[in-house]
Structure formats: structure tokens, C-alpha cells
Amino acid sequence: MSRLLPGAARTLPGAARRRLTRIAFGWALVAVAEAAAYTTLTWAIADGQPPGPVLGAAGAAVATTVLVSRAGYLTGARLAGDLYDTLGTTFARARLSWFTETNRALVRTVAGRAIPTLMSVPAHQLQTFILPPLIPLLLLAGVGIVGGPSAMLFVGALLAVAFVAQSLAQRALARADADRGDAEQAAAAAALEFVDHLELLRTAAGPERAVARLMATWQAQEAAFARTNNASAPATLVSGLAAALPLAGVVVLLAATGTDDPAAALALVVLTGRAAAPLDALALAGLTVNDLRTTVRQYRTVATAPALPEPPRSAPGKGYGLELAGIAHPPVLRDVSALVPEGSRVLITGPTGSGKSTLLNLLMRFDDPEQGRVTLG
Incomplete structure (x- = not known):
């Protein structure tokens, strides 16, 4: 869990992290219960045992799955609340200068899509x-019980080959999908900029040039989706063949050895088929991991917005004079000092880029200077 959500885990309260850890342990318990149920089933098939133990193991697996699923949904709802609370606390202390158009688009993406995604x-x-990953490993023990150590080693080798093929397919898919999240965020930022400055853009650039940047980001997003789709087709084919490899290998082995125990052969086929089935789910896991990592990165960027700390409380001063003492805010402001008496008017002039807007932002405390201080009263 810490590798999957490396950044978000550090921004969550301790209670939320403990709940996620318990749910992860619960899903591991589900894997154990399901593997035990299948092993009991195949043992009963091979040895002609009564159905009582099979029904008991299956009932325990179903009950465990239902309980963990219900706890997962409740934990997801609480997790969403924790994530929104963290954002609220961050925004209450964040620097106003941080809320640029790009970051505002990111906030909208995180609040509207990222947190609901993390909720799942x-x-x-x-x-x-x-x-x-767990079910195939656990079912290998059942294969050893039914078919012996040699069958377990053979099925294990087939599963390992299938897993390597799945991993290579996922890696290729991840490389093709690496920049899709950035393209989506750039498109969202361009759309927000276009909406906020629609009149100015159309007046200054005309209808066609006004949407040029927006269209460029949409085209980049479309190209990123195309690369992902083009990579997913061969990756899905490879993963499908890899998922079928263990079962096909066992069928070929049984046909070549000419087993005289149909019940044991059926049990071995059932176990191998169930052990190979999750490998198909891993085929598209690379895309899921990429999306989840992008979502976590976006959330962490917003949740760690730079704070504007509250200054310590001091005795009230006399009047409302404004004083700048040694203000420095690279790259434009360096060693600026001034005293503006209460009630006076001051005209600040200078060429574009000389720091007029930056100074005004500091006076309104959208940000704090890197050196010096601004005091009122």
C-alpha cells in the first residue's frame, strides 16, 4: 500500500492509514479463504469426499468476501472525507499566490475526479x-496436494512464464501511457484559461486564434489517448495468451502422460484454471496503476500547497502606517524599504517586469517576501 500511494499516505491522518492497512489485510484473508475453498473442492473431487467440507469452505470464503467488501465501501467513504478535510485545512493556510490558473484547474480535477477515484x-x-498475485501462489499448494510435487513445479513454471509475459505487457503499456495524465491536466488548464479570458482572447486574437492553444492541448490529449490505445491492443493480446498458457500446458501434459484417474485430472485442471484466471486481470493493471499514481500525484500537489503562516500576535501598534523593511523577492524585488504614513497616497511606477504587481501582492499578503518584512501599524 505504501508503494502504491507513496505521497498520499504521508498526507493522510493516521486513522485513515490504519483503516487502509486493515482493508489490505482483509483482502489477503479473502485470497486465503478462496484458495482454501478451491483446494477443498479439488481434494473432494480427487478422493471422492462428501460435500460437507466443500460447502463449509465455500461459505467461509463467501462470508469473508462480503464482509471485506462492505468494510471497503465504508472505508472508502471515510477516506473521501479525510481527503476533503485535508484539502480544506491546506486551503485555509495556502498562499493566495499559489492559486494560478494551472493550479486552479488542478484543484478542480482533484476535487471532482481524483478524490472520488481514491474513494474506490x-x-x-x-x-x-x-x-x-496471492491466489495463484496459494493454489500451488493445492496443485501439490492433488498432483504431487512434480505437477506443482510444472504449473508453477507455467504461471511464472505467464507472469513475466504479463509484466512485460504492462511495462509497455505503462510507457505508452506515461504522459496521458499530464496531457489531460494541460487540457483542463487551457480550458479554464479560455473560459476566464474569453472576451479578451476573442477581442485581441479573433475567434480562430483565440482557441488555438485550447485546440493544441486537445490534440495533444487525443494523441496521448491514441498512443495508449495502440499499446493496449498488443498488450491485451499478449496477456490473453499468457493467461491461457498454464491451463493449455496442463491439458497437454495430461494428454501426453495418459493419466488413468479422471477425477484427479479434473481436479488439477480446475486448480490450474483458477490459478491462471487472475493473470488476465493483471493484463490491464498497468493502466490502472498509472492512473492511480497520476491521481495520487495530483492530490499530493494540491494537498502540499505552500502555506502562508500566521505571524505571531504582537501588541497593537499606533495608527495604520505601512512599512517595508529590506524586502527581497527574487527575481524582481531586491532590498526595497519604504515608509508609507497613514492616509498618504503613493504612486509606484516602473517598466513592465520591474515588480509592481509583485509588490502589490506582497502588500495584500498574497505571498510573503523571501527576505525582509511588511508591517501595518
């Missing part, structure tokens, strides 16, 4: 990342 992590994402 306990009930869905953790299930996807925990069950598929």
Missing part, C-alpha cells in the same frame, strides 16, 4: 492488486 481504492483497487 479500499473496495476495488486493493482487491485488484492483492488477490491476483
